[in-house]
Amino acid sequence: MKTDHLDGVSLLSRSEVCKRLGISPWTLARWLAQHTFPQPLYLTPGSPARWRLRDIEAFVAKRQRARRVKPAPRGRLRQGSSQ
DSSP: OOOEEETTEEEEOHHHHHHHHTOOHHHHHHHHHTTOSOOOBOSSTTOOOBEEHHHHHHHHHHHHHHHSOOOOOSSOOOTTOOO
16 A cells, blocks of 8 residues: 655555545545544645544544443342332
8 A cells, every 4th residue: 555655654545544444435524524533634735635644543543442342330230229
């Protein structure tokens, strides 16, 4: 996978981001509209969108942490009890 570099920073294109995450361009567009995904960089006005590789990796790590299942509390739960 070819990535652009800007002062030692790896930059990914829209198609590279989608391929790396296994998502469609429509999913990426939806995440951008919902502001749940890092916003792109534009190197010059009118240039194609680029994302920092480290921002994408941080996004993935954050989603993985959020998906971890928390253990259930110990003890018995009583339904209908006011205690």
